[in-house]
Amino acid sequence: MSAGDGGVLHLPGDSALHRLAPQIKLLAAFGVVLCVVATPRAAFWAFGGFALLLGALAAVARIPPGWLARRLLIELPFVVLALVLPFALGGERTEVAGLALSVPGLLAAWNILAKGTLGLFCSLTLAATTSPRELLLGLQRLRTPTTLIMISSLMLRYVGVVIGEAGRMRLARISRGDSPRFLWQANATARGVGTLFLRCYERGERVHLAMVARGWSGELPEPNEPRQVTRGQEVRNWLLGLSPAATSAVIAGVAVWTS
Structure with missing residues (x-):
């Protein structure tokens, strides 16, 4: 994949996240997003924990905050929908800044904004540290x-x-x-x-x-790259790479337990 190997979302670098194997990053990102979605919407502290975790990962990868902020604007239609829900939904009402707003609408708006923003943040971090070619290679190694x-x-x-x-x-x-x-x-x-x-x-x-x-057989050939890590290093890479997903699982588990 030479034409678009860089991709419009990929930021080349040499951080620990950039060097991590793509299949590890794919599984970790999927695990983090799954934990965010499974977290009860009323567990506000849990979403703060997710935000701190993703912010730390972006800092490790040296992703510019402005780069992330500009690309997060893609969720603006969902933000507009979230702003409408407190006025459109019924149920119990509460007064905020002189406006009578629906409590279920406020919770639904928060749910959309928090989970959508965190999921998009995680996806952008994955795209910034992994080129399109590496993403496809990771999917191939995961037996997609x-x-x-x-x-x-x-x-x-x-x-x-x-x-x-x-x-x-x-x-x-x-x-x-x-x-x-x-x-x-x-x-x-x-x-x-x-x-x-x-x-x-x-x-x-x-x-x-x-x-x-030219002899295409329907399968992508995996590049014959020399093995640069030992079995022990590979295990450590898996443990290190999946640690964000494990941390997210702990946060989500505590949030579900205490809700």
Whole structure:
């Protein structure tokens, strides 16, 4: 995967998280997100613990806070939904800053914001410390079905292709006096989207034929990298890498027990 090996979310580095095997990071991230989702929404202290844990991991990986903050803005639609819930839901009411708000709505809004933000934070940390190629390699080592890995691989490679093709088509329209900003040109925009789909489909067919002609068997070959760690070091890496998931499990377990 040479074209998009860096990825738009990957931050190259040499931290302990960057050097960790991708399959360990995938399992750890899945475990942390699962614990966050399983935590009762009223256990406010637990979400603070999760935030401190993820913040420490981001600091270890030397991920800039501004980089994370800008990409967390993708959850703005969910924030808007959360802000509406205290006014839309019924049940017991409480007064906040002179407004009568629904208590179940406040808890539901908190649940969406806290769990959604922490889950996205964890995903961004994983993406920042793991390149797309490493993610696919980790999935392969975890015995993920080959079909899913191939779909993910082609999807990652094709994102840049589609964006580039769409940019060239837009530039061609503008050079011919068209401006896609106006509402009355929506028909031309729709036709352009259809043309983009056909071009991408035809290019995908050509790529598939080229892969078959070069002996593609349907499986991604794992690179023959020399083994650089001993069995004992590998065990320590697993224990160290899964420690965030274990810590999250303890926090979630205590939260469930005391709720």
